[in-house]
Amino acid sequence: MEGSTTDPYTNDPEYIATPLVSPIAPPRLNPPPSQRNGPPPQANNRDAPRDNPRDNPRDNLRPTAPVFRNDKNIPHQQVVQWLVCEASPEEGGWLDKLEVVVEKIGELDYDLFCVKEIVDELFATKTKISVIVPHDLYRARSRANPYEAIGKSIFVNRSAVKMANLDAACGFSQANQRTGSADFTFADICSGPGGFTEYLLWRADRNGMKSRGWGMTLRGEQDFALENMNLQPPLKEVFAPFYGEDGTGDIYKDENIKGFAALINGATEDKGVDLVTADGGFNVTGDELHQEDHSRQLVLCQVLTMFMTLRKGGDFTVKVFDLYTPFMVELVYILYRFFEKIAIIKPFTSRPANSERYIVCHSLRASRPSAIINHLFAANERMNALKPNYTSADVISSHTTQQPGFLPRSLKVQNGMEEVTGLMNVDVVKTDKTFLSRIRTVNIRMTMSQKEALQELYRYAADVRRATYDQVRIRRQCLQEWNLPVPEEFHGRDTRHDEQHRHGGNDRRTDQRFSPYKRPDGERDNRDSRHDHSRQDRTRYDRDAGSRHEDRDRNRYR
Template sequence: MSSSSDLHSMNNEFEENDGSPHPKKRKINFGQNYMQKFGFKDGSGLGRNADGIVEPVEVSKQKGTRGLGYTVAALEGARSSYDPSLYKNLIHEDVPQWLENNHDDSISKEILVSWMKKGPQMKRLSDESEFCSPGVPVKVFTSKDVLSHISEKDVKAGRRRANPYESISHAIFLNRAAMKMANMDAVLDRMFTKPKNINGEDAIANGDLLYFADVCAGPGGFSEFVFHMKKWRAKGFGFTLRKENDFKLDDFLAGPSETFHPYYGSKGDGDIYDTDNVESFVAYVMRQTNNKGVHFMMADGGMPIEMKNDQELICKKLYLCQCLVAMEIVRTGGHFVLKLYDLFTNFSVGLIYLMFRSFKYILIMKPRTSRPANSERIAKLQIISLNKLAAFCEDEDLKDDRQQQLRKLCLDEWGIPDEARAEPKKTDVQSKCRQLTGASTLHNFETNMKDILIENLATFAEQVRSVYDWQMVLLRSKNDKFTSGFYISLGKKNIWQYVQNGWHKLSDVQHFVLPADTLVYGEIVEETQGEGKSQMKYFAFHIIDGLFLGGEDIRNRNLNERLT
């Protein structure tokens, strides 16, 4: 033990003479003084031979759930070589570079057949450099291989910090696919939601619907964006795998889904690789569009194989089937959007060339919300982005500080509100009726309605003074109770009928769908289809007149215009 005088001397200040007239004073803490008493000198290590460590203990470099001491040399190299200045200018300018098809003639069948080559199936991608600079594919694959040493959780965490556009996320929509369409539609002069013909005129006549198809696209982000822009004035046809990859129409919060029709082919599974399914889907779409086809088709098919080198090989059959469907259902002058990964092989490039010869213009575009490094229009940019992602996975302190600024900039440019995704406010039928008409009931409408019994020509001449003042509609039967009347929709199947001064919700047997904020006059009827023993009966809803369609007031429009 130390004596009291020793303890006293430990807390004393001592003078440090550095040659100045006023020597500096500093304190020695208890630990230092105690160690010096046993022979410790500054700058030397501990121990009898003063061979202990002198440098401070390093902060742990353990990364997540990696094994203790496990390191990846390529990752450490990516972090040490990371230079933020190289990435400051890698912001997409969104300048479309269209390639025009100036060929006046079509490709003959003989030539097409001569182009076909059969050979062994390609199992792995190597240095496929016929359509890019030699060595570039190898560098891309090497950069992807580096990330294969990291867990999926760590890659996602690194990407959230590395991607300058990551904070855009899905905004008000179901998923990020919707934001890709929002980006492309805005940059390409609304060519999807407001299409033009070859002369620059509106391709959709006044009162007509916009027809589109969403193929291999569950849960339906592309379609939700279209309905956000067009509301009930668009009609969509969906074709995708059932079950876990199905469309989630009840989750369409940014736009109505009542005019979207999923179809799964004759086999009922939505498999685009099945010829019968494809043929039945094509027949269905053409029948619904009066054999004209859709204005545009979106194909978002893919596999959960991000960062895999054989991604392009696995998806080539999917590319082909989606292109075949587009060639069948897209009308002349229409558009086709196809999601692609890397384009190194003869097969992928050849397919793109056939699409080029089938359309007037073609464009390969990288939407801003398509994550960097997944695939790029320019392969060298993909290598740069992969190296950046590797650096961010290795160093958790790195973060791209432009995310919030770019989120606001992009949403403003694309016309998407910068707000949280939220379900529509729930309301009761009386409040909805008051919101639309100014009253909670339709009593005023009922009092203005009157029955006119026409028994002979004299009565007809007396009541109908001008045939131009009247419109005739055939009803199923006046004696059927509660079939015709006013119907109001609160969205989807939540439909109410106005009966005897009150609103009554329709039963499940009578269910059909109408966009929210719709008020029409119509009747529910029972129709038959087929002949003989195969004849089937089903309920149908006939709209006779309308007041509001999806919140749009049509009361003051001409009757013929309302009915169209």
């Protein structure tokens, strides 16, 4: 009101917290000549020596080299710790203990294959991270992850570089040399838009090998983007997409799995392929803490498809999320018994704050084991039968939309629903001390690492000035290690597409410029939100919250 002496902002907390003096120091300039010690420089004499070569005030305004973090060694060579099963696939009578275990959904026993206390700490950290606004989360993720700048290189998708990472560590692209196959063959399951396929075909061409691949994925947003792949030969001659008997690509349906297996076995003279890759995943927004639970059937169907299409001596890799439940651990146990060796790997190219990891299996010991195939079909049939009627709709190909009938685990428990909780008598796994010890060790280590990565993400969200890693150098080292092209200019374009761009070509990968604020493909970039709001960030996320306990948490389970 006019004439009033009341200050309308007196009770505004943010106004009160605003400093009257900026905390950012102004640029420091050298004092003028009159304030320096010694005689003033001679006027109008360019050759006269200065007191100090750095006395020019402009020198202090020039940009300085960035300061990178050096408190942690960032490796570029992936170390694989293999787990070898000494017994034959059938030894020990464990196949007689296979059963489809159906129980009412209840609380999970995290002490069975991990330690409940550290799982609870991880979940608490995930809940804390969930309050970060999307803009700050994207910015923090791009700065906290030392491998973030690796990106997708020359390929259609980041998953291609992830496959290059795994290949360098495990030698997938040489699988045909172990199987005795003249040409390199592979099957790519649930992996649209086809990053794995693009890399494998590109690598085979670079190695001078003939290759052939088959793939099955859902039709829709994440379908194979064959037209954008960085491949020279006609794709129809080296790769064949397949969408099942019903044309949907839904791997949950038995007839689609059998149709895909018939296609491959017919084309390979009933021998199967040298390599099977499986990279399926879908949106679990609203129940991120139980991503493993929602992915169980997907992983089972991918493993089942592998057993029907992989030749003896071939390799397999599948993406999973956590390994806390008996169902998932028992599925890994089946792989452990039927391959010469397996490993659980978190690739460098997999963001450290998520629960993603890969089961890598080397050299299949027995092709198409009928007992396992029939059992997994029975488990899949039971899982389909237990779905509510409203989930009978076809699954959708999307990373942004939940699947039909998606329900958080808490609601399933509340509704008294049943689910398939196991694939065998759990004592089979418990009595194999070697396998059980490795699963617990890997779970504890990865759980602690993920919690630390989430805490680091929180710190970067709270402090936009926090120093980052030298991501350009790390990117160069990793690409060299994985035998991928290293661009001359990190901030430059993928020049392969420049000619198309000049002539009106439409390619989504024309601009390969890296930005620490870059959004995922398809999301709009809001430049106005990139300003430095360091004071608000520190207030919003309480940068120092919980810091007193971080050192204790980091060392408790080492």
